[in-house]
Amino acid sequence: MRLPRPPVALALLIVILVALAWLRGLDHDESQYVAAARLTAGGLLPYRDYAYLQTPLQPLAFAPLAWVSGDWAWPALRVANALLAALAVAATWRAIRVAGVEARTATLCAALFATCDILLFSGGTARNDALPAALLACAMVPMLRADRGAGSRGQAMLAGLLLAAAAAAKISYALPAAAYGIYALTAPRHRPAWVLVGALPPIALVAWLAALSPAGFVFGTLAFPAQAPAEFYAATGRAWKLSLAAKAVDVAKFLALGPALLALAMVALRRQRRPTLLGWLAMAGLISALLPAPTWRQYLLPALPPLFVLLALRWQALAPGRAWQAALAGFAAIGLIPSIVAAASGSGMARAHEETARLAGSGRSGVVATLSPQFLPAAMTPDARFATGPFYFRSTGLVTDEAPLHLVSRPRLAEAFAAQPPAAILVGGEGRWTSGDGALDAALEEWAVSRGWRRIGDGRFRLYAPPQATAATPALPSISPR
Known part of the structure; x- marks a missing residue:
């Protein structure tokens, strides 16, 4: 089968993601992110002037867009997230190529990533999932260049900047960022000191806002996520939702809405003599998804960019047979179903x-x-x-x-x-x-x-x-x- 050229494929992906973002039904989960962007556009700061239940980069980054968009702020933020989801796929494709995989396999694996419901949901709402995912995916490019011995000080700083920015947009990305920091310390070619230099601006931004309201920062980023779910599910008679059994079912279900679960199985079957950079990142992403209770689909997004690079490497080393390819195509089709259903109203x-x-x-x-x-x-x-x-x-x-x-x-x-x-x-x-x-x-x-x-x-x-x-x-x- 002849695949479209990467620029054409990216343009098509952007059209599809923007259309899905426009059509997807309304969800109250988006309320706090739209409000935060609008309040920041009006000159207020998270924690100091209003409560924000995440790390603070997204409202600061999206405030200009909310200000320019006026009455169209909510649709504009959805479209921005759709574009960021497309960037996450494009950067993952580029990371696959940097890892040494040929173009056709890179396009196939990036396309499989794009069919995951985890990504489609994150790129179709005005939440804070698409921005850190795009930052992480972009960070993989300089990280993999360094891993192949082709890095530089500037690229080490860029990797640190992007990873720290991802954590500044969503706290669950702090674990992949820390995993890379530990890995870089064991591999001098990654220039860990320069990675730290690059990470300083986002760290300083978060530290400044935390210093303006220490209690607000601790409550929004740590206390509320740790305490609120238990209170809510106990009050609604659904404490079972916080059990390990429910978590296992949820994680498997969300990964199976798309080819991510099968990709994980294929990568796991290819044993490595020692953990690789991508292995560290994917494992850190999975752990970050498992820590909160309950686990929702968007929590698994940090694991997907490195996972699909690993899939591409496995594909190139040992091409999957027809049965595996048919299964991947089938799971990819399944991954599209929730978005099609969510967009069915067209309004x-x-x-x-x-x-x-x-x-x-x-x-x-x-x-x-x-x-x-x-x-x-x-x-x-x-x-x-x-x-x-x-x-x-x-x-x-x-x-x-x-x-x-x-x-x-x-x-x-x-x-x-x-x-x-x-x-x-x-x-x-x-x-x-x-x-x-x-x-x-x-x-x-x-x-x-x-x-x-x-x-x-x-x-x-x-x-x-x-x-x-x-x-x-x-x-x-x-x-x-x-």
Whole structure:
């Protein structure tokens, strides 16, 4: 079979990934990332001015895009992630070539990577998965050059910069970065001192933001991920989700949605006399995915770029037979199914922007308290206390003193609003249609109704304005549930 030339294949991949990002259904997981980018675009900083439940690079990197995009911020961030997912595949292809694999095999293995549901989901939402994956994939190129004895000081610095930046965008990438640091210390040709020099700017950025709010940084990057899942799943009667058995099933399922599980088996069958650089990276990526409970598909993404380079090397050394090739093709087809199903409605971002445009048509502006900040138009600023969307709000006892961390939980809503009421309250975006919990929005709505706030709009979204503002409040265009 004749394969398209790499530039043509990349262009086709970009078109497909952008289309999937545009069509994919709405998910409340994206709320905190859109809110963080918008708040940073407005001059606020993570941890110091609003809570952020990840390491801080993504909102800083995406803030200019959110500012330029205005009402289109959410779609723009999705498209950016689609492009970053394409970059991750392209950089993996380049890393395969640097590793010494011929072009056809490199294209086949990069294409198999592109069919993994893990990657397609990460590139189709406005989460923080595609950016660090692209950075890691790009870092493999100078790392592999150094491993083959063709590195330089500049490339060592570039590898350190990219790996540290990946960890600064998502903390789970710190383990692959550390694995490379340890490996580099055992192999002087990697110039570990220069790798460290390159890593210093992202490290300094994270350290600076952590110093501005040590408590906020520790809570967002360490305490919340460690404590919140146990509280949430216990409260919802699904503590079994945190068991090792559930984790094993989830990991196998997510890897099997695409050829990653089969690639892992093929690579494992090719025994190495000693661990290789790529082996270290893939193993670190898998461990980083297994540490949180539960394990979700996007957590496995750090392992995939090095895994598919290893697959290409194995393919070149011992080409798989027809049965293996047929199995890879079959798993690749399976990996596409979730994205096809998710995009089947064909109205993901079109629907989201329609809702945003209707809110913009209300003529209101100012700070809005909402669990769905991703829907807000440019004139409405997310209340920084709800920057985490529903994910902290649904907790009950993680933080004793919430105000210094810019947080509000459902049990302390009345107390927080008594101290500082918002200009408006928006409900309607947290529900089954966004994979959320409508009871959380109901708590905000109940507070507004009980205090005589005026309801504006009768459809899916309801905007509430304080009583003193009712006289001059324009009507919200009707938004009908769908």
